[in-house]
Amino acid sequence: MSDSREFCPRCGDPVDERVEKRPGEPRDGSAVLCDRCYFADFELIDAPERAHVTVCGRCGAVERGNRWVDLGAVDYTDVAIEAVSEALSIHINADDVEWGVEPEQVDETTIRMHCTFSGVVRGTHLTEQVTVPVRIAKEVCDRCGRIAGGYFASILQLRAEDRPVRSDEANKAIEMVERYVADREQDGDREAFISSIDRSNEAGPNIKLSTNKLGQTLANRITDHFGGTVDDYPTLVTEDGDGNEVYRVTFVARLPKYTPGDVVDPEDDDGPVVVTSAHGRLKGTRLRSGQRYEASHEDGTTPEVQKLGRIEDAEPTTVVTVEDDHAVQILDPETYEAKTVSRPAFFNPKAEVVPVLKDGIECYILPEESV
């Protein structure tokens, strides 16, 4: 028995073998110390004097290593806790470790972290408290720096054929751009941003974007929605360090000349048409008959037509009587005289009021759902 008995190399006391080491555990220098000597300079926690967190003062992104990450953090307590837990180390001989932290906001840039640890070492339950101040440094992330510096890689120009872009079209297109870029950002793409939106040009807005890919994708999405075509005009701006040419591309999303809601007259004796689609070629509904209209393939979206107005120009007009299958009597919206007009197939015979567009002395009933 005395063969296996050992003594503490520091104080010479006999060491209790049961707690000296667990089976299979490597015997390091401290393993042979008695409990008293072992715990005399034992530290459960190795904590740094302070920890640092760098956040972007503009967008709130947090710097991790050499990357910026959007955390959508409202306050930085969680980020500070994370910074502390990364900077701390817990003694490897401790089992059943638990820890809790109480943050104390000292001022805008300092959070003091009061941490309490507990663990089991050599069968003894230990607790230790450390306080680590976390300093929050505000900088400007690379992305915000580029936005502030007016950086852009492509320009998306919204234009329309032979006419200025209407404000409702501009609003819709800008909303599409903002939503798409916001979704990219939401997905963690920090390369995607809008540098500027300029609505001062009467022909249509110019939108500066962070990448050529964004310009291309958005120009396509806009013309998928409205119809129209996309042209791109690359301009060589510089060569990068490896001698590759760097292009800035202007994408022109050109909306069709006529769009849904326009009332146009093809002057082919079948009367005016309310446009319903300008994808590929102009399509619509004849106002006299309610029959379908489609421009020829060669004419595409720009047949020879006379524009009479838009559905927004229609006036709510009183129906006097339905005369027969082909005629309705209405009150002329300007003169209030009873007037007989063509009855289109889309006319609802129960309607008391219908939208009417006047062109010269002619009145046309418009489809209800188009107004």
Ligand SMILES: [Zn+2]
């Ligand atoms: Zn000892």
Ligand SMILES: [Zn+2]
């Ligand atoms: Zn930022």
